[in-house]
Amino acid sequence: MDQRRIAFVLFDGFQSLDLFGPYEVFQHAHRLTGGYDCRIAAPRPGPVRSASGLSVHAPYGVADLDPETIDTVVVAGGDGVDEARHDPALTEWIAATGVSARRVASVCSGVFLLAAAGLLEGRKVTTHWAREQQLMREHPEVVVDCDPIFLRDGRVWTSAGVTAGMDLALALVEDDLGREVAHATAQEMVLFLRRPGTQSQFSVPLWSAQPATDPIRAVVSAIHADPGARHGVAELASHAGLSPRHLQRRFAAELGVGPAAYVEGVRIEAAKRALAESEHPVETIARRYGFGTAETLRRAFHRHLGVAPSDYRDRFRSTREYM
Known part of the structure; x- marks a missing residue:
């Protein structure tokens, strides 16, 4: 060569x-x-x-x-x-x-x-x-x-x-x-996952602002603990002990994004890991992480990453398959 x-x-x-x-x-x-x-x-x-x-x-x-x-x-x-x-x-x-x-x-x-x-x-x-x-x-x-x-x-x-x-x-x-x-x-080199060029520098776990108060901290913890759970404004407000309107105002002030956008970002990160690290069908991953259907997950991936979930899996799955 x-x-x-x-x-x-x-x-x-x-x-x-x-x-x-x-x-x-x-x-x-x-x-x-x-x-x-x-x-x-x-x-x-x-x-x-x-x-x-x-x-x-x-x-x-x-x-x-x-x-x-x-x-x-x-x-x-x-x-x-x-x-x-x-x-x-x-x-x-x-x-x-x-x-x-x-x-x-x-x-x-x-x-x-x-x-x-x-x-x-x-x-x-x-x-x-x-x-x-x-x-x-x-x-x-x-x-x-x-x-x-x-x-x-x-x-x-x-x-x-x-x-x-x-x-x-x-x-x-x-x-x-x-x-x-x-x-x-x-x-x-024990690099766990080859990241696509389209992955954002601003992925949720790495780059989002950190909550400054205990009520919003409780909400963020609940979202990360179970991304696929029901995380509507009413459910999140109950975690914070705040009214839905007050939660939305406080959440955006402390983290720079609204609750819905934050939840979607966390769910996308969770789905990316599942696609890269497991063989579960896309439909299963979509349901598990709160997207409901594979089509909803596909639209979210195209909006945030510019690729379909199946393409993401094909191109950037864990290197463990080569071990």
């Missing part, structure tokens, strides 16, 4: 996991197939200090790597990107590589380097949600969507922060070597 050369680009102040996560994905895939030649490069060869203080030795300066030999360039993010994107030698190399390489990818705020290199005009990209407004403000030529954890627009792949870089790398491996190799890589 011909090896594909993957160039990982660092700079002082990079986020270490933006390198280590994707790098390990490609290295594990390489051990399985022999398909990759991974190179780490920085503006100059030598030690590169990460934002956390951890130093990584870059064997190559970017000038040492011929852009014509690069299959895929992966640019890390990190606080140091705000300075690195003003390094003309670095951005010129990324621009040249972006023209000749088959693919260009960024993790988190590494997208700012791709934009500085002129590679993103008219492209749809994502980045960490905390950088969304800055990217939109400084690069109006780019279409920014910070809901997905990663996006592909032609040859350009971009992702949200940290662990999303591993999801991106697994998708790149699948693009190169097929689904079975990507799953086997995830299994070897």
